[in-house]
Amino acid sequence: MGRAPCCDKARVKRGPWSPEEDEQLRGYVRAHGVGGNWIALPHKAGLNRCGKSCRLRWLNYLRPDIRHGGYTEQEDRVICSLYASIGSRWSIIASKLPGRTDNDVKNYWNTKLKKKAMTMPGPQNHHHHAGLGAGAGAGAFSAGPAGSWSQCVPSSLQPAALSPAASGSSSVDTSSSGGDMCFAAAGMYPPPHHMQGFVHVDSSPQTVLAPMPLDVPVAGTWASSSVPGASNVGGMALEDAFLTDLSAYGDLLLGGFGGLLQDNKATAAMELPGACYFPNMAELWAADHAHAHAKPPQGLCNTFT
DNA sequence: AACCAGCACAACCGCCTTGTA
DNA sequence: TTACAAGGCGGTTGTGCTGGT
Incomplete structure (x- = not known):
């Protein structure tokens, strides 16, 4: 038996993020930071997402210093x-x-x-x-x-x-x-x-x-x-x-x-x-x-x- | 216009590492 | 020292777009 999942996958939303969710996460992190606890973050931010998913979304897409494409x-x-x-x-x-x-x-x-x-x-x-x-x-x-x-x-x-x-x-x-x-x-x-x-x-x-x-x-x-x-x-x-x-x-x-x-x-x-x-x-x-x-x-x- | 294949990229999964009690 | 929770990572999959037929 493997370890318990980090969240209840049946209850949290999965798949592509909507602009509203992005703004919700962005706004929360701007205001409070990630707080060192991604598992608790979605609840605090009012997001119906897995903490890991929030972390990925922030790190890979929403962070302000991210560059996409245009590799030199x-x-x-x-x-x-x-x-x-x-x-x-x-x-x-x-x-x-x-x-x-x-x-x-x-x-x-x-x-x-x-x-x-x-x-x-x-x-x-x-x-x-x-x-x-x-x-x-x-x-x-x-x-x-x-x-x-x-x-x-x-x-x-x-x-x-x-x-x-x-x-x-x-x-x-x-x-x-x-x-x-x-x-x-x-x-x-x-x-x-x-x-x-x-x-x-x-x-x-x-x-x-x-x-x-x-x-x-x-x-x-x-x-x-x-x-x-x-x-x-x-x-x-x-x-x-x-x-x-x-x-x-x-x-x-x-x-x-x-x-x-x-x-x-x-x-x-x-x-x-x-x-x-x-x-x-x-x-x-x-x-x-x-x-x-x-x-x-x-x-x-x-x-x- | 419809279908299909290939591509690009976002997101997920599961394992490993790390921190802490 | 051990157990557990959370973070971090790399591999893989899913999805939407684009171009060709």
Whole structure:
């Protein structure tokens, strides 16, 4: 027997919201805020709706800062970049796109961007895949010789090598806040010497990404918030560093994103909030070392902050 | 004009995580 | 430590619109 439903579905209204309901919810939130309790909100607001439904409606549609449609090339690249590195974690991806919601980004990917990405030419240098490809889970992403998306990417388009399901990361501590080792595009860029076997620090397509040694000293959290002048460190703009890294990962892991990303990375001009755009190191660790059942070394993070 | 297929997007479902008593 | 409630998330479904036949 499953858990009890959050509301009586037989009694609450379902389906599309009417303009009157929208205005009722909008007015209530304007006047009182959400109050930290979505379950109680519909009753207080006089809405015959499930609390979860109210929450979704507000977050995905009624919030004043929401933008719908009109995705830019930069946003496309960011979505592809992050999808290549972290998979379908839409809330994280959306958090990097001001005014976008996870649902919106997810729909956009499923209906448009996925097809667009599928039509992109494949990578030019498949020897990249020798790096992480030796690790567990990477087999699903071995690029075909022709290098087309349809051959490189599994049917689900899920980067299994990084996904919780494949890495078994339910046992991996992805929520640690202390010692997060964010490979922030800002903060410490280029990365310390001992990380450069793993981190792509230049735009050379020949760069081979190798698994990071696990016994490396971890220098603590790399976050722009703690580093003065972090938006442009080492002569590399934040977005350039970000996209350079992720294009390298896309090429390594999916065999197709690289082509989508590399062309215009230098011209990317959108401002990306937050600091840590690097792939989840804990999951990479788990996937690459078949240690899904164990915790990664302290300091591997899952935080995009 | 009617029908159908495909598309876009809003909304729902169920599971997982988190906070709290 | 445990149990429970609520929040959060990603996958999936439903619905309306549009273009083609």
